[in-house]
Amino acid sequence: MTVVYWLANVLLGGGALLTLVRLARGPSLLDRVVATDTLLIIIAAGLAVHATLARDPTLVPVLVVVSLLAFVGSVSVARYIGGMMVHSSGSGQDAGLPDAAEQRTGGTP
Amino acid sequence: MSGTVADAGAVGRLRHQLPLLLWLVAVWNLLWGTWSWANLISGVVVALVVTLVLPLPAVVGGVRVRPVAVLVFVGTFLVDLVRAGALVAWQTVRRRGISSSAILRVQLRTDSDLLLTIVTEAVTLVPGSMVIEIDRETRVIGLHVLSVDTDEDLDRQRRSVLLTEERVVRAFGTAEEIAALQRAPEPAGRPS
Amino acid sequence: MGVVADVVAATCLLLGSLLCLTAGLGLVRFPDVLTRMHAGTKPQVLGILLIMVGGAIRLQGWSATWMLLLVAVFQTLTAPISAHMVSRVAYRRRHVRRDRMVVDELGVAPRSPGEARGDEPADAAPSRGSPRAREG
Structure with a gap:
């Protein structure tokens, strides 16, 4: 079980590091939303792995909270960005975000 | 006359909300993790309060489950x-x-x-x-x-x-x- | 019995962790928000379900099992919703790489970057009056 514990934690940690890379590199706010969502779910998965292998059910309620928090967080940020579109000055670019974000992702000629 | 109409409306609304109520009671019981009459009754109370205080638009149309x-x-x-x-x-x-x-x-x-x-x-x-x-x-x-x-x-x-x-x-x-x-x-x- | 259950639980946990790793990998490798959303949604849901199954096998006591079931149900219900909301905003704001796209039937030919766009709230009903002006 120790091997399983370390292996699972290495896999989850690798996944969490990769989402952190995406979180840091952006380029747009929505990428970061996706990365945060994924990161929270990976954290929930890590908690579940620990609870399972240690046979310790005290962490299980935390799982419910974390998984719901990921959902509420990404939905509210998505709605917030959707609301920002109303106030953007009509250029269709990210309001309050660097222009480079659009230029790097947008392949529009 | 109007009383019966209001009654029908209330009953109809309750019927529409019934799946939601059942779901809320189920979630409440699952969160407590153990089954007991106290959990069931408090779940019903909480579900009623939630559906009354925060009403949702009823999902129109009946559902047949096959x-x-x-x-x-x-x-x-x-x-x-x-x-x-x-x-x-x-x-x-x-x-x-x-x-x-x-x-x-x-x-x-x-x-x-x-x-x-x-x-x-x-x-x-x-x-x-x-x-x-x-x-x-x-x-x-x-x-x-x-x-x-x-x-x-x-x-x-x-x-x-x-x-x-x-x-x-x-x-x-x-x-x-x-x-x-x-x-x-x-x-x-x-x-x- | 105990050994078999432990092996099954450990397999579920490892597979779930591997799927979480691929979710992170896809997040880094895929080119735009929509494809990243795919990577963040599907392996993720399957991975968390597998981990929940492993936990339900190994944890004693029904209380924890019910709660894990609840997490699994919430996850399958909410992951599509958040994916839909994020990707809808992403599509409307053109965080989409059209050079990697075969066909875009919702819409819209590539347009010049300066064109007015993104002036509708995320919940607005799609415009009926001018079907070709927006997403269609």
């Missing part, structure tokens, strides 16, 4: 879920990554809020597709499809969405909706 069709739907959904996870995971680790994606529009045939919700939830989790736009009035959904290469892939995706819809309607729809499925127009092709 057990066999529900089993077929759930089974296919689980198989699809596993396939989707494995497929996307494989596409991330393979060397050439994903080839190219596409956005499709699919004309659905059901006209019920609940069924459309179930269909779109299922479609988002089946292989390779994700709903990005829903036009409620014309019943058109926009799908983002991961990794398509040829036109056959696109047609396959479109057919699989329509099959999912058919399974959902057979599981939860009324008889009229199943009939509507039969005489549905040919799915809209690609706009030229």
